[in-house]
Amino acid sequence: MDRRSFLKWSGLATGAAMVEPGHASERPPPARVVAPGGQVAVITPNGVTLPMKTSGKVKVGHLIAGEFEHEFAPGMRALVWGYNGRTPGPTIEVTEGDRVRLYVTNRLPEPTTIHWHGIIVPNGMDGVAGLNQRPIPPGETYVYEFTLRHPGTFMYHPHFDEMTQMALGMMGMFIVHPKVPVGPRVDRDFALMTHEWRLDVGARRPDPNEMTDFNVLTFNSKSFPATEPLLVGKGERVRIRLGNLSAMDHHPIHLHGLSFKLTATDGGYVPPSAQIPETTVLVPVACTRVIEFIPDEPGDWAMHCHMTHHTMTQMGHGTPNMVGADTRKLDHRMSRVMPDFMTMGTQGMGGMGEMEMTMPPNSLPMRGGPGPFSYIDMGGMFTILKVRDNPDRADPHGWYVHPAGTVAGPANPQQMTADGIDLSDGKPER
Amino acid sequence: MGTDRRLAGLVLLLGLGAPGCVSPSMQSDLARVRELTHMPLPPQLAVARDEGTGFPEEVRQWLQQPLTAEAAVRIALLNNRELRASLRDLGVARGQLLQAGVLPNPAVEVELRQQEDPGLPFEPQAEVRVEYGLTQAVLSVARARAAQRELEAARYRTAAFVVELGYTVRAAYYAFQAAQQRVAIATQALDAFAAARDASQALFEAGNIPELDAATQDAAYESARATVAQLELEVLERREQLQRLLGLHGEATAWTVTETLPRMAEQEPALENLERKALTASLELAETQHRLEGAAQRAGLTSVEGWLPDVSVGVIAERKSPVAPAHGEWEWGGVIHFTVPLFDRRQGTRSASEAEFDALMERYQGMAIDVRSAAREARNRVLSTYLRARQYQQVLLPARQRVMRQTMLQYNAMQIGVFQVLQVRREQLDTELAYVDLLREYWTAHAALEALLAGRRTGAPLGPGSGASLAGGTEAGGH
Numbered sequence: 038m039d040r041r042s043f044l045k046w047s048g049l050a051t052g053a054a055m056v057e058p059g060h061a062s063e064r065p066p067p068a069r070v071v072a073p074g075g076q077v078a079v080i081t082p083n084g085v086t087l088p089m090k091t092s093g094k095v096k097v098g099h100l101i102a103g104e105f106e107h108e109f110a111p112g113m114r115a116l117v118w119g120y121n122g123r124t125p126g127p128t129i130e131v132t133e134g135d136r137v138r139l140y141v142t143n144r145l146p147e148p149t150t151i152h153w154h155g156i157i158v159p160n161g162m163d164g165v166a167g168l169n170q171r172p173i174p175p176g177e178t179y180v181y182e183f184t185l186r187h188p189g190t191f192m193y194h195p196h197f198d199e200m201t202q203m204a205l206g207m208m209g210m211f212i213v214h215p216k217v218p219v220g221p222r223v224d225r226d227f228a229l230m231t232h233e234w235r236l237d238v239g240a241r242r243p244d245p246n247e248m249t250d251f252n253v254l255t256f257n258s259k260s261f262p263a264t265e266p267l268l269v270g271k272g273e274r275v276r277i278r279l280g281n282l283s284a285m286d287h288h289p290i291h292l293h294g295l296s297f298k299l300t301a302t303d304g305g306y307v308p309p310s311a312q313i314p315e316t317t318v319l320v321p322v323a324c325t326r327v328i329e330f331i332p333d334e335p336g337d338w339a340m341h342c343h344m345t346h347h348t349m350t351q352m353g354h355g356t357p358n359m360v361g362a363d364t365r366k367l368d369h370r371m372s373r374v375m376p377d378f379m380t381m382g383t384q385g386m387g388g389m390g391e392m393e394m395t396m397p398p399n400s401l402p403m404r405g406g407p408g409p410f411s412y413i414d415m416g417g418m419f420t421i422l423k424v425r426d427n428p429d430r431a432d433p434h435g436w437y438v439h440p441a442g443t444v445a446g447p448a449n450p451q452q453m454t455a456d457g458i459d460l461s462d463g464k465p466e467r
Numbered sequence: 468m469g470t471d472r473r474l475a476g477l478v479l480l481l482g483l484g485a486p487g488c489v490s491p492s493m494q495s496d497l498a499r500v501r502e503l504t505h506m507p508l509p510p511q512l513a514v515a516r517d518e519g520t521g522f523p524e525e526v527r528q529w530l531q532q533p534l535t536a537e538a539a540v541r542i543a544l545l546n547n548r549e550l551r552a553s554l555r556d557l558g559v560a561r562g563q564l565l566q567a568g569v570l571p572n573p574a575v576e577v578e579l580r581q582q583e584d585p586g587l588p589f590e591p592q593a594e595v596r597v598e599y600g601l602t603q604a605v606l607s608v609a610r611a612r613a614a615q616r617e618l619e620a621a622r623y624r625t626a627a628f629v630v631e632l633g634y635t636v637r638a639a640y641y642a643f644q645a646a647q648q649r650v651a652i653a654t655q656a657l658d659a660f661a662a663a664r665d666a667s668q669a670l671f672e673a674g675n676i677p678e679l680d681a682a683t684q685d686a687a688y689e690s691a692r693a694t695v696a697q698l699e700l701e702v703l704e705r706r707e708q709l710q711r712l713l714g715l716h717g718e719a720t721a722w723t724v725t726e727t728l729p730r731m732a733e734q735e736p737a738l739e740n741l742e743r744k745a746l747t748a749s750l751e752l753a754e755t756q757h758r759l760e761g762a763a764q765r766a767g768l769t770s771v772e773g774w775l776p777d778v779s780v781g782v783i784a785e786r787k788s789p790v791a792p793a794h795g796e797w798e799w800g801g802v803i804h805f806t807v808p809l810f811d812r813r814q815g816t817r818s819a820s821e822a823e824f825d826a827l828m829e830r831y832q833g834m835a836i837d838v839r840s841a842a843r844e845a846r847n848r849v850l851s852t853y854l855r856a857r858q859y860q861q862v863l864l865p866a867r868q869r870v871m872r873q874t875m876l877q878y879n880a881m882q883i884g885v886f887q888v889l890q891v892r893r894e895q896l897d898t899e900l901a902y903v904d905l906l907r908e909y910w911t912a913h914a915a916l917e918a919l920l921a922g923r924r925t926g927a928p929l930g931p932g933s934g935a936s937l938a939g940g941t942e943a944g945g946h
Contacts (some may be wrong), residue, residue, distance in 0.1 A: 239873070240882040353881030357666075361673040366664040367885070374658045375892060376874055380885070394879040402880035 068327055072132045072214035079130050079212045080264035081228045082420070083257045087127035087209075095138045095182070096131055100151065102195070102207065103144035109236070109253060110263035110350065110416075113401035116242045117206035117258075118145060122257040124206030125230045126193070130351070133188040133216045139181045142452060145202070148172030151181065152196035153211060153327065154282075155303035158183040166197035173197075188215035190278040190325040192230070192304055198282070204245035206258060206283040210233065210325075219306050223329060224273035229256045231290070231320060231342065232417060233283040238351050239397025250286060250354065254347040254418035261348075261419035262406025267340070269332060270428035276300070276329045281320040288347065291317040292422060294338035297330035317343060332424040337409070337437040342418035350416035351402035359383045390414050408438035410444075496622060503626035504752060504921060506633060509545050512554060522546065523721055530715075534724045536910075537582040539713060543636045544629070546714035547644045553628045560614075560621035568611030571603040572778070598781030600802060606775075609768045616761030623754035630750065630923035636712050637914035638925075643705035643929060644728050645907035650702050653695045659889045660684075660691040666885045684886075706821055730907045731856060736913070738846045741920075745842035750922035755831045762827055766820035770911045772814035776805040777864045842925045852909035857900040867895040 061365035068077040079086065089098045100120045107117040107124055120126025131137055150172055152164035161439045162183045166172040172448075174177045191211040195202040210228040232255050235247030243253070256264050269275045277297075280287055300314035303325040332338075336435050346352050371378040381389065389403040391412045396402065405414045425431040453460070493513045502509045513524055522530075523545055529538045544550065578598040667684035670676045710720055746752065781802040873890040877883045917924045 156500065238877060238882045239831070351880065351882075353883070355877075355883040355887065356881045357670060357884040357886065359673075359884075362666075362669040362675060363672065364666070364669050367662060367669055370658065370662040370665050371885075373886065374662050375875070378878070378885070378888065381881065388879075389881065395876060396880050397794065397873070397876040400880055402882065427835040 039290045065376065071130065073216060075222055075224050076214045077124040077223065078217055079210075079226045079228045080130055081125075081128040081210065081257060083123060083259045083263070084123065084228075085127050087129045088133070089129075089137075091116060092138070094137045095389075096364050097138045097141045098129060099142070100126060100209075101142045101144055102149050103108050104146075106136075107206065107258060108263070109234075109255065109258065109421060110401050110404070111352070112404075113235050113236070113253075113395075114399050114400075115240070117402070119206045119258075120201055120209060124208070125232075126207070126209030126316060128210045128212060128228050129193065130212045130214070131180060131185055132214045133185055135213075136184045137182065140178050141181065142178040143173040143175050145199075147173055147199050148174050149195045149202060149207075150179075150197045153181070153183075153191065153193050154323070155191035156183075156185065156211060156213070157187060164196045170319050175201070186212045186214045187305070188219070189303055189305060190228075190280065190301060190327050191423065192280045192282060192458070194282055195451070198458075204234065204247070204249060204284055205243055206232070206234075208280075209229055210280050211279065211293075212278065218293040220275055220300060220309070220329070223276040225267075225269050225275045226278070226279045227267055228280070229420075230280045231283060231288045232258060232281075233286055233347070236351065236400075238353075238402050239399040241399055247284075250351075251284070251286065252351045254288075254342060254355075256418055256420050258283050258285055260350050260401065261341075261416045262413075264338045264420035266337075266421040266423045266433055268425065268433045269430060271332060271424050271426050273337045273428070274329060274331050276327060278327045279318065279320045280325040281322055283322055285322065286347070286413065287319055287321045289317050289343040290338045290340065291321045291343045291419075292330075292338065294336060294422065294424065295330050297328040298328060300329045301325075301327035305433035308404065332422070335424045335426055335437065338422040338424060339415075340420050340422045341398075341415060347418045350404045350414040353402055356382060390416070471750065477647065490562055493554070496561065496625075497554065498658065499622045500626045500629060502556070503623060503753075504629045506921075507541065508628055508908075511545060512551060515555075516551070522715075526719070530719055530722045531725075534640070534722055536572070536637050539640045539709065540633050540636045542713045542715075543632055547712060548714050550629065550632055553625050557618070557625055559620050560618040564611060564614035564618045567614035568607060570607055571600045573597055573599040574781075593786040596782045596802065597783075598779045598780055598802065600777065600779040601774055601780045603770075606768060606772065609764065609771070613761045613764040613768065616757045616764065620754045620757035621752045623757060626749040627754065629925045630918050630921045631925060632712070633921075634914050634918035634923065634925045636709070638911045639705065639709045639712055640724065641728060641907045641910045641914070642708050643702070644724055644726075645903050646698070646702040646705040646723070648727060648903045650695065650698045652896050652900050652903065653691075653698050656893050657688075657691050657695050659687040659892045659896070663886055663889045664688040666889075711793055726904065728910060729911060731853060731860070731906070734851060738849065738916075741842040741846050741916075742839045745845075745919050746840050748920050749834075749838050749924075750923040751834055751924065752831065752838060753829065753922070755834060759824065759827050761830060762820065762824040763882055766817065766824050767819040769813050769820045773814065773817055774808055776808055779804045788932070838919075838924060841919055845919050846911065848912040849909070849916050852905060852912050856902065856905040856909045859905055863898055864902060867898045871895050 041102045045255055050387050054266065059108060070076065071078040087098045087100070089096045091097070092331040092418070097283075101122075102118065102120055103122070104116055104118050105122045107119070129137075129139075141149075143153050150166045150170060152165040153162070161169055162181050163169045164181070170179070186444060190215065193211050199301065206228060209228055212228060233251035234253040234255065235244040235251050236242075236253045237244065243279075259265070267275075279288075280303075281292055293316075296314040296316050297318070299318055300307055300312060315328070318326050318328055322415070341348050359380065364380045364382050364383055368380055371380070379394075380423055381392070385401065390405045391414075401416070403416070405412060405416045405419075407413065423431070423437070425437075448458075473735070494510070497508060497510070505915060508522075509525070516523075526542050526546055531540055534542075535786065567922055576594075576598070578594040578596070580594075607864040637658045663680075664687070666682045667681040669679060671681035683839070710716075724756045781804065783800040785800070787796065845877055875884065875886055876886050879887070918925050
């Protein structure tokens with residue numbers, strides 16, 4: 038199979054994957070080579086790659102902007118806008134030097150355009166409504182055609198009423214593999230878009246007018262526990278491409294269990310001499326950041342935005358600070374006023390996600406997800422990096438089985454005594 | 468002596484003891500009033516009652532269970548002293564009727580004269596003259612007819628009083644019921660304020676809010692307490708108002724009423740031909756009509772009196788003096804006495820009577836206009852209160868319940884806190900309060916309309932309650 042036919046095959050394969058959107062495969066897709074030098078295809082967790090046909094020497098793709106219902110996580114659905122029935126839209130994946138012809142059909146109630154964020158294109162293809170082109174009227178199809186002259190991790194999004202259209206979910210990743218691989222070959226290549234939304238509890242459409250108070254934070258428009266984990270092999274070289282088209286917030290993405298290096302931004306590659314080790318990468322608004330690492334410690338590792346409210350799905354801001362309050366008198370009183378009322382938050386909010394309370398429809402406030410030991414009380418911009426010895430045979434939904442004696446547990450009193458830890462007065466040591 | 472005492476006792480029994488009996492005329496007045504009002508006026512109403520006899524047995528029985536509006540009206544009909552007095556006032560008109568029909572007394576004149584010759588033994592001349600006023604006797608029949616109209620007018624007046632009393636009792640009853648409900652709702656709201664105060668106190672003690680917030684909630688609670696105290700006074704005042712109307716005192720004041728105002732009928736009230744019905748039923752108009760007829764008869768009478776000479780006829784008997792030829796014998800003769808209506812033809816009185824009639828006629832016609840207007844007003848009030856109360860019942864209260872349910876869901880989702888939950892609860896209670904006021908307005912308007920159709924315009928319905936709001940302002944809602 039020569040390279041051309043291989044590329045064609047891979048395009049068909051991703052096209053087939055698009056037939057059933059949202060269905061996570063039981064096993065991770067085998068690392069497929071799609072670019073010279075054995076560069077593997079990008080995996081978009083919870084997402085797909087845009088199928089592209091080759092017409093002559095041009096790769097042809099079709100994006101259809103429209104409205105649809107999206108499930109952020111089981112129990113939280115909303116009407117959003119996106120491309121090809123998805124948010125983020127399909128990841129566009131090409132190789133440096135490729136010429137692409139991208140048809141954009143507008144099925145929105147208002148005009149739109151697409152801006153190819155970070156990609157250097159002829160000015161008339163840059164997609165800024167009014168400046169570079171007429172906006173695409175509803176019902177019409179425009180075509181963009183340009184050659185990818187620089188490799189890198191880019192994004193795409195509308196540049197007409199972008200406040201509304203991006204707030205409602207219109208964005209996607211645009212990956213341009215280099216003709217000649219840069220740096221060591223990676224085994225896994227993931228694309229994750231961070232995003233923030235305002236979806237009022239019980240509402241059915243995100244609010245594009247919100248400027249500061251976002252309550253649904255997502256990786257590839259999914260909130261944990263709906264975020265698809267990243268399954269990688271121990272010792273494999275892993276690349277994660279992070280893109281941020283949030284309205285207002287940067288996201289400090291923190292990975293557990295390893296350190297990584299920042300190898301590229303949307304401006305280009307970071308020279309190896311400038312790649313400093315990190316465990317958290319700040320992904321600013323409108324930027325991409327590419328990190329690479331080789332995990333050597335197997336396990337289930339948290340990967341999340343370190344802004345604590347960004348890992349709280351539909352965090353409630355209206356509750357007063359109840360921590361430490363003695364509410365016995367209040368509870369007694371409330372039993373007369375509102376028998377259904379239950380005081381919450383006096384001992385912290387860790388257990389909120391597990392409380393079985395009637396909720397407004399289409400909402401998932403304060404929810405996390407199940408873990409192998411107990412409830413994981415984080416939600417939102419949270420996913421799991423699953424490092425396995427044999428990732429291709431591992432169940433991506435299974436939990437890491439810890440070797441005996443490697444899980445933190447209750448302390449042994451004798452050992453505590455032997456170690457000089459005395460809690461006999463019931464107070465912590467000072 | 469003993470005989471004299473027995474006789475005195477008999478006189479007392481007949482004279483003073485008589486109020487204990489029911490005169491047939493009072494029973495007939497009562498029967499007529501009952502007929503005019505279609506109200507179950509008990510026969511005992513015609514029996515005078517003093518304090519010593521206590522309350523009638525029916526009243527005792529009704530008071531033993533929670534009163535309904537109907538029972539309250541029945542008690543008032545038996546026990547309201549003003550009504551009893553009003554019935555006795557009919558006696559005045561009846562007395563005047565009786566007096567008007569009485570024939571004039573004959574006039575008797577006896578004249579004794581000494582003889583002219585003082586030498587004769589004393590044997591006076593005597594003359595006895597008996598006269599009877601024919602004109603007055605004839606006119607008494609006409610006067611009795613006019614007085615009969617007055618009596619009938621008085622009966623209508625009493626009937627109107629009965630109808631108005633029924634309305635007033637109902638209005639007071641609904642006012643009391645509503646006041647009770649208002650206090651019950653306000654007490655729940657007070658609990659909500661207390662809960663907000665408790666919550667803010669707990670949060671302040673935990674160090675989570677500044678003292679300002681706790682003080683604000685405390686102040687809101689104390690304000691609500693003052694409101695509840697005001698509403699409690701309203702209950703007591705409404706109770707006393709009803710108490711007075713029912714004529715209750717002493718041990719009989721421990722009555723209760725059914726707890727809540729009745730629900731309205733599902734069907735919109737049918738209010739057709741109200742003006743005609745009100746005109747036909749109007750006791751005021753009927754009363755004035757009888758007074759007009761009376762006045763017309765009086766005016767006619769005055770007119771007749773003006774040209775009719777005052778004629779009296781009589782008999783004269785004279786006993787002559789001793790020197791007279793027919794000494795010692797009575798001589799008989801006749802006399803006719805009349806006035807010549809030359810100057811006093813009762814012009815002034817006639818003019819006054821005619822003016823009185825004309826004034827009454829103007830009032831009668833004005834009253835008819837007013838009754839029509841009252842009918843439209845009553846219809847408007849009933850319809851408006853019905854529609855508004857129904858909107859509360861069917862739309863607004865369920866909407867508030869929905870807000871409450873959704874508020875609880877938002878609370879469960881930690882989107883809002885306890886203070887907002889309590890604020891919404893108080894707003895819900897405020898709506899319930901407004902609904903109770905509307906329901907009371909409706910039933911009062913309904914009673915007024917019934918009174919109108921029973922013949923009596925009533926005064927403007929009692930205004931709404933104190934109008935206190937329970938929701939509290941934003942100061943009570945924050946945290």
